[in-house]
Amino acid sequence: MKSGSNLEKVLKGGHFAVTCECGPPRGPNPDDLIGKIDHIKGFVDAANVTDNPTASVRMSSVGASAILFRHGVEPVMQMVTRDRNRIAAQGDVLGAHALGIRNMLCLSGDHQTFGNHPHAKNVFDIDSMQLLHMVRTLRDEGKMDNGDPIDGKMGMFLGAAANPFADPFEFRVIRLAKKIAAGADFIQTQCIYDMDRFRKFMEMARDMGLHEKCFILAGVTPLKSLGMARYMNRSVPGMSIPQRILERMKGVPREAQAKEGIRILLEQIEELQQTEGVAGIHVMAIEWEEKIPEIMERARLIPRPQVD
Amino acid sequence: MIVADQKPLHEVKEFVETHQKILVAGCGTCVTVCLSGGAAEARLLASGLRIAFQRAHHPKTIEDDTVLRQCDEEFVLPLLEKVKGEGFDAVITLACGVGVNFLADRLGAIPVFPGVNTTFYGAVMEPGLWAEMCSGCGECITHLTGGICPIARCSKRLFNGPCGGSEKGRCEVDPLNTPCVWQLIYDRMKELGRLHELRNIIPAKNWRPALDGGVRHTVRERIYRLEYKNR
Known part of the structure; x- marks a missing residue:
């Protein structure tokens, strides 16, 4: 065991894992976050805590992850290299470990021009690949990036992101392989709508044996409305929603679109469960965490496995 | 080359409101090639400032001079002599940030103001288009x-x-x-x-x-x- 985290145990136990996303609040008060935790508790194996998502200021992922931990939901602490250099990153990882955090997701982070402080200076001392390598060195060798020993041992289950839908497509699997070589124990993908392209991506990953070297969790996001689907298709770089899905959303009255979005999601989950090399799903129900219990029930993914 | 963009006229005008005899100093190298701070731009800025101050009923003496490189003492010396010898009380330089610093280090009590925003090391992609290529x-x-x-x-x-x-x-x-x-x-x-x-x-x-x-x-x-x- 690299961390002893619940997520690691579930995946290594051969269970189909479920993670979701839990966005920290826009202020110092943890009440809303605790509300979200109550919605998802018992329905997922771990929940990602975003790190100033889309470069907009939120409660820190370390702080919010510690709150999740205290309230009985295992956090996957996201960490971006946009806002911290190698010194801060290593210090934050050590602090997170002391607070009980045992999973993290290493990311470069959205560019600050997309966020609420577009005039900020970014850091990008290291990239996500180098962050993975750095934390693995802390964990496996007990050494900082400069070779200095740390006092004591550290366990951390290391995750990375993969976007099968960005370009150049042929490089996407190579980049996945690099992340695994750098230290990724698990992968969470960008949300999938284009199943054909995802199948092709998985085929390439299997050809390289990557599904045996790390756990790949397929990212999914329920569509709330046709408007959201159109917006994501048009405005989110590296994301395309097939015409077939847009048509389906268009084909139902506005008030029934959210239901249709969940139905599409459930069909996707079923297909993903059958896809060789997919070890679980990562449900990004953006500001829709209250839907997680319904989704999990209808997908027959509860009760979650208890592994020791 | 080092690429720079001209500051807006009103911003540069504000820098020198309280001065009387101002030299606009162009630079003959990078900023000449990227059309932001060579002899032609120095002449234009000087006349633009003259007109602006005249219209505001505060006429000032504003001249321009351009040297081949503002980052090299050999080329800068004549400029320094001119400023000190002819009684200029402020300098606006259209050189990159290197030129601003190089002059400021050598001009004693005479203030130097930047006339351009230095942006990056880049190349000419097409006439009128420069793109960043190196971060140094x-x-x-x-x-x-x-x-x-x-x-x-x-x-x-x-x-x-x-x-x-x-x-x-x-x-x-x-x-x-x-x-x-x-x-x-x-x-x-x-x-x-x-x-x-x-x-x-x-x-x-x-x-x-x-x-x-x-x-x-x-x-x-x-x-x-x-x-x-x-x-």
């Missing part, structure tokens, strides 16, 4: 990336391939105007038959030779020592 990071890694720099040309300075925002060869930060440099690197390495090299992980960079190691100097010992001994 002090330790070139382009031998690993087919000669194309991800530090200067990737919005996130990524070392190990394109982020999830690379779409149809464009950078998500400014898709209309900016190619994804990792797409360019990928295509170039493919063309060079070196695609397999991109599987290697480029480790964390040493930023010490960049600005992060403190203020930088370069010494050519054979020249610098010689001159030092002669002094």
